[in-house]
Amino acid sequence: MENVPILRRRSSSVKKEFSEKELEELKTAFQLLDRNRDGRVTAGELKIMLNNLGIEIKEEKVEEIIRTMSHSGSELIDENDFLTFVKQMQLALPEVADDVTRDLGAAFRVFDLDGDGFITREELKTAMEMIGEPLTETQLTNLIRTADLDHDNRINYEEFVKLLSS
Structure with a gap:
């Protein structure tokens, strides 16, 4: 380095x-x-x-x-x-970017319970409860609002992964 x-x-x-x-x-x-x-x-x-x-x-x-x-x-x-x-x-670490992208994509897909490429409010709530980090309704609203770049009330994890690895 x-x-x-x-x-x-x-x-x-x-x-x-x-x-x-x-x-x-x-x-x-x-x-x-x-x-x-x-x-x-x-x-x-x-x-x-x-x-x-x-x-x-x-x-x-x-x-x-x-x-x-x-x-x-x-x-x-x-x-x-x-x-x-x-x-x-x-x-x-440009060569690490591919590994990070794969790892983040896999981690984010854990939240995509129905595998449709999006995380809905309900999926986020359920996944957060499963990992021991339950969210209040206000926290859910704020998290969706923050992460929902195209404002469709869902989180597109592919875009999120791209953002962290670009």
Whole structure:
């Protein structure tokens, strides 16, 4: 990773590194990580998402990842930190993108209970209960609203996977 330029931008300049569509999709991904919607992601929030994807990781490692992603080395990352980290990973690990796409697609399909390529409100509710993370009606509404890029009241996981791997 020595040959990878370190992107430490704090302004919107990192946003220029992505297409408009990529940026919209990455913002959605960040919002999904930011469970309490405070504009920052904690190690705990990241660990929950990783665990939900079937990735077991020690709390200390997650804290280290967050500190690495944070421009200040703190235990919180904001949207710019997230975007900068994604860009660094794209530059450093292009060959991993295919594996990540497959893994995220498989993880997301867990929520698509009827296999139609979409996650409905009811499927999301059921899947979250199955993984021990039940959601309130308000949380369900907010999650669907955040992730539903084409506003059809369903989540298209193929687009979501593309956003995280592009």
